[in-house]
Amino acid sequence: MINYPFNITNFKEKTNKKPDSHKNRGLSLEKLINDTNKFYIFNEKALIYKKPTPIHVVKTNKENIITEAYFEKPSTTDYNGLYKGKYLDFEAKETKSKTSFPLNNLNSMQIKHLNKVDEMGGIAFIIVSFTSLNRYFLYFIKDLKNYLKSNKKSIPLNEFIEHGHELEISIYPKLDYLKVIDQLF
């Protein structure tokens, strides 16, 4: 059987929703970005990977299976890589809120890291998904830095609309965030 990118029969069986052009709705931001990165790698456009989750291993058994381990707090970001020779680094976060992005979603070490990347000539940003609105924004760390001066606890949607870059969902690649980088660099 040919694997069509979108199998409408299965889709109808599995859901009661009408199939529409927004079939990527509901996919987690991580899945959207990972699929996009695979597309970039396959097409030799960029080499961007998600870093493994940091885990502190305490015990392994004779077969080298881990039997006790702990999740660690990441000190850097989830994604980094290479685009046009440059270093690129970002964090991706979802929020269910329809009005603002709570800043406690980002830990202070991650913000510090992204600031350092920016200061040292890398490309640093966050990608925020407003899951209830199906809206996605790329927001550069320079803008985040400015916004943090206001000492607020969340970033309103309007700030992303004004100073961020809205990302469109499509088929290939799913979330073409490098388009924003192309426009600016």
Add this chain to the structure above:
Amino acid sequence: MINYPFNITNFKEKTNKKPDSHKNRGLSLEKLINDTNKFYIFNEKALIYKKPTPIHVVKTNKENIITEAYFEKPSTTDYNGLYKGKYLDFEAKETKSKTSFPLNNLNSMQIKHLNKVDEMGGIAFIIVSFTSLNRYFLYFIKDLKNYLKSNKKSIPLNEFIEHGHELEISIYPKLDYLKVIDQLF
């Protein structure tokens, strides 16, 4: 108590060896590189981190402690980061051999990944430690690529001496591999 970088009293108590100027001998390559990277980060010279080991988590308990997980084969390298705006990527390997570096130390996905980094304008290399000789070499992926054409199963020490870049051990930073990059870029 002041923490001297090298506490001679403790050293004497713990070992029977004479303290000498080569006190970093015997430190694992990973430790040397991690310490060097910390030095670079602290001095705002570069942002280079070791990626966490990829682990596939199968079970966690109620307290979110991992109770079953497996080590995964890495598809990329151990280290990547940012230096002077550029993307830098490398793998570090030790060998006990005094004469050659066995190529089965590197997996084919890692070699493929480093080749892609190089082709896409990043800085890609390996760092090899001949532990029995206390000699360390930075070897660019371009040279590795040439060498692999010969279809040999190991790289002789002489190849590293001729086409690689020997790294000196010092106090701060311990293994100044960016010195090589500075000379060439």
